[in-house]
Amino acid sequence: MNLLKPYSSNHLNLKNKVVMAPLTRSRSGKTRVPNEMNNIYYTQRSSAGLIISEATVISERAVGYIDTPGIYNDEQINGWKRITKSIKRYGGKIYCQLWHTGRSSHPDFHNGKAPLAPSSIKPSGKVTTYDGMKEKEMPSEMTHQEINTTIDEFKNAAKNAITAGFDGVEIHGANGYLIDQFLCDGSNIRTDNYGGNLQNRLRFPLEVVKAVGEEIGFDKTAIRISPSGTFNDMFDSDPKATFGAFVKELNQFDLSYLHISRFFDPRGDLNLPDHYLNNSEMLEYFRNIYKGTIIACNSFDKESGEATLNNGEADLIAYGKLFISNPDLVLRFEKDAELLEWDNSTFYGGAEKGYIDYPFLLKE
């Protein structure tokens, strides 16, 4: 089976092509320091060819959710160190997903200050704060100084990730967070050189990629995009043009990989606007533009993952929910074993239940 064969490129050497998708589980507490329970969870899944960590905030200003981990202070670096060491001991690889939530946040996380965003456009929806669910509020349009500070924060977080033993970083450019907010014209209506026309909307995301790559090496730098994402109130008038142009520009960097998240909305709303790329056309579209390694994600099972590798539309397949409920997913694929269902109610927060207690196949 192609999925179970090793993968090697100029930048990656993986024991199989089964990738664990980034999955926020909100179990690192208020200090955002990865703990022993997080270590057990990741170690249980170390048979994946590559693990991509849950979204990990690059600074205090990047925060938008309760109890998600960070990578901006020494305690967090040390917490991650234990995890990366353990993954390595089991022959696995792990990248850190670098996250800035932008407008998908709340002033409660920022001492009352408005969340940062490309433009002052209030997204609909609520945020879970430490005082319960609250309506999102009007974000503040980032100044040039704030843009530069944020680029530095991405750079610093990438450096910290390497210090913490990660094999590389994946910049979170998907799902309506800061990078995505700059890319799409529904959230970026700036009138300076970071907005307005398409070329300007690409500027901040490309500056982040360049800064991170120059800091830790482009071979260790990757990015995730969700060209048909509508989660977090995202909209673009022409996603094909926006993401086509962005991905074309990414070719200049020779990155570790491009991670494409097909249409996904955790609210389960499948009403994709007509001008968006649907799941059957998306991979072929970007394969024709991008020259490097592509990871494809969203709604794959073993058969569709294998078919996508075999028809050449992607090099690696990432699995999300299946990895939540099947820590030994790779072995289950190999043995054609039963796949366990996940429990939505334990996705975010809580303790061991639904996190580290999904069973492994019994040894023969």
Ligand SMILES: Cc1cc2nc3c(=O)[nH]c(=O)nc-3n(C[C@H](O)[C@H](O)[C@H](O)COP(=O)(O)O)c2cc1C
């Ligand atoms: C509980 C949960 C948490 C998620 N957290 C993240 C995240 O931190 N970063 C990200 O890019 N995507 C995140 N996603 C999206 C997944 O990476 C993936 O794209 C999605 O689950 C669809 O893939 P699947 O059909 O294999 O589950 C999350 C999804 C779920 C269900």
